[in-house]
Amino acid sequence: MILSVVKVLGHAFFVMAVGLLFMGVGRRFSARFHRRYGPPVWQSYIDVIKCFSRKSISHHWIMDMGSVMGLAGLVAASMFLPVGRYLPFQSTGPIIVILYLMPIGYLGMAMGVSASGNPLASIGIGRALTLMLGYEVPFATIVLCMIAAFNSTSLVSLGQAQQAGFLSWNIITMPFGFVAGIIALQAMLAEKPFDTMIAPSEIASGPMVELSGKFLGLAFLQHSVGIFVETGLIVTLFLGGGPGVGFFILKQFLVYMLSLAINAIFARYRVEQATKFLWFTAGGLAFIQLVINMYLRSGTI
Amino acid sequence: MLKVSREEILDGKFERVLNFFRSRSLWMLYYCTGCGAVELPPTMTSRFDIERFGIGPMATPRQADILLVTGYVSVKTLKRIVRSYEQMPEPKWVVGFGSCPVNGGIYWKSYATINQLDRYIPVDLSLSGCMPRPQAVIDGFVNLMEMIRKGEAVGYKKYRLNYEWYKQNQAEVLERTEPVLRPGIASVGKVQETKKKISVMEGVK
Numbered sequence: 001m002i003l004s005v006v007k008v009l010g011h012a013f014f015v016m017a018v019g020l021l022f023m024g025v026g027r028r029f030s031a032r033f034h035r036r037y038g039p040p041v042w043q044s045y046i047d048v049i050k051c052f053s054r055k056s057i058s059h060h061w062i063m064d065m066g067s068v069m070g071l072a073g074l075v076a077a078s079m080f081l082p083v084g085r086y087l088p089f090q091s092t093g094p095i096i097v098i099l100y101l102m103p104i105g106y107l108g109m110a111m112g113v114s115a116s117g118n119p120l121a122s123i124g125i126g127r128a129l130t131l132m133l134g135y136e137v138p139f140a141t142i143v144l145c146m147i148a149a150f151n152s153t154s155l156v157s158l159g160q161a162q163q164a165g166f167l168s169w170n171i172i173t174m175p176f177g178f179v180a181g182i183i184a185l186q187a188m189l190a191e192k193p194f195d196t197m198i199a200p201s202e203i204a205s206g207p208m209v210e211l212s213g214k215f216l217g218l219a220f221l222q223h224s225v226g227i228f229v230e231t232g233l234i235v236t237l238f239l240g241g242g243p244g245v246g247f248f249i250l251k252q253f254l255v256y257m258l259s260l261a262i263n264a265i266f267a268r269y270r271v272e273q274a275t276k277f278l279w280f281t282a283g284g285l286a287f288i289q290l291v292i293n294m295y296l297r298s299g300t301i
Numbered sequence: 302m303l304k305v306s307r308e309e310i311l312d313g314k315f316e317r318v319l320n321f322f323r324s325r326s327l328w329m330l331y332y333c334t335g336c337g338a339v340e341l342p343p344t345m346t347s348r349f350d351i352e353r354f355g356i357g358p359m360a361t362p363r364q365a366d367i368l369l370v371t372g373y374v375s376v377k378t379l380k381r382i383v384r385s386y387e388q389m390p391e392p393k394w395v396v397g398f399g400s401c402p403v404n405g406g407i408y409w410k411s412y413a414t415i416n417q418l419d420r421y422i423p424v425d426l427s428l429s430g431c432m433p434r435p436q437a438v439i440d441g442f443v444n445l446m447e448m449i450r451k452g453e454a455v456g457y458k459k460y461r462l463n464y465e466w467y468k469q470n471q472a473e474v475l476e477r478t479e480p481v482l483r484p485g486i487a488s489v490g491k492v493q494e495t496k497k498k499i500s501v502m503e504g505v506k
Contacts, residue, residue: 027352031350031352034346034347035347036346036347036350036352036353037350037353038352038353039352039353040355043325043326043355046325046355047326047355049319049322050322050323050325050326050366053319053322053323054366054390054391054392055390055391055392056390057363200358200360201360204360204361205360205361205364208360208361208364209360209361209363210361210363212363212364212390213390216363216364
């Protein structure tokens with residue numbers, strides 16, 4: 001009993017630590033794109049500790065609850081994601097549960113920042129929820145592709161089905177689905193073509209306008225867990241999971257660097273352009289993949 | 302009169318541990334009143350790259366640690382600066398950027414600007430020069446980091462301790478200015494009186 005509690009808590013801290021390290025390395029990586037050197041790789045840890053050491057202003061008790069709920073939803077999602085083959089407790093890695101838990105991050109944030117009463121924050125979170133409406137369509141279609149190909153929604157068995165070698169990875173067998181997945185990942189991480197919810201010079205960093213001290217620290221942690229879960233999903237679905245924890249994290253790291261490279265060279269979509277792009281282009285690619293998979297499964301369409 | 306007792310406002314031992322992290326991660330809010338906005342982009346972009354020290358721009362007062370007041374402070378902007386400063390959560394620091402917040406600079410005799418920013422909000426560090434080059438800015442910020450690490454940059458505690466003194470100084474400037482078209486409406490004490498005057502005038506019509 002106590003051991004399992006320690007395991008779950010330890011896994012939560014591990015996920016946050018890895019996410020923050022990714023953010024730190026990512027800042028250095030983006031800096032090289034600008035021909036700068038950038039901060040040290042442990043900068044994100046320093047930022048989080050500093051945020052928690054400051055005084056913070058709460059506008060309503062719902063703001064406190066919402067910030068915690070946002071973090072808790074994503075941490076709960078990370079518990080069902082097999083890291084390599086490791087899971088903090090026995091489960092099959094049900095992808096439907098992860099898809100249900102992931103929006104709780106944004107919904108908690110929406111509750112928290114709407115309670116602060118700032119109009120810019122409401123605009124920002126409205127954009128974030130609209131964007132969520134956009135990327136759920138290609139991502140749900142990708143999950144349908146997986147069900148069509150493997151008859152399973154379990155991430156553990158999806159990972160095992162790709163263990164035969166490089167050629168059995170879904171990036172080779174389902175290329176259209178992979179491209180759709182990368183586009184959806186870019187929107188989930190709110191990186192550059194889809195960072196309309198943050199937009200610092202337009203709506204003063206959107207949902208984060210009123211967040212000070214602790215709340216900003218919680219938002220940082222939420223983003224770090226989000227990076228871990230979302231890149232982890234792409235790695236498990238398309239890049240063969242991983243035989244071990246180290247390989248899994250290396251693959252996640254490469255996916256995150258790809259996302260940052262796209263972030264460094266693109267400009268920003270408006271929110272309705274972003275939703276249209278996600279529905280028609282990414283959703284269309286995912287749909288083509290679904291049709292191919294259904295054909296391979298039954299021989300007829 | 303300004304009250305400062307060093308023992309009271311210097312940081313304790315526990316605070317000094319946190320000060321290490323605070324000094325390595327400074328987020329700034331810049332209030333570009335007039336000039337000075339041009340010197341900041343080269344400081345932050347590839348030539349001088351101030352993000353090496355963990356210093357970066359932030360969008361709102363709630364998130365920021367440093368309030369950077371660049372250039373001259375006119376009487377109108379002083380009100381906004383004080384409001385931005387009071388919205389920032391503690392610990393917070395103010396950096397006066399350029400000669401004008403130090404002593405008025407070339408606007409010394411102007412009716413529209415204030416001469417010494419330190420009388421209205423506590424300035425922890427002044428970067429003199431008109432304008433300071435990015436090298437001077439980085440040098441100043443490294444000094445500020447050193448001061449924060451030693452627990453010597455305690456302007457926000459000074460502000461709390463001498464709140465009446467600062468408020469009085471601010472009031473002297475802010476209530477001096479009155480809009481031309483409706484005399485008397487700017488100062489808080491005179492609002493009632495002005496309303497009475499206006500109602501009398503409307504009654505005459």
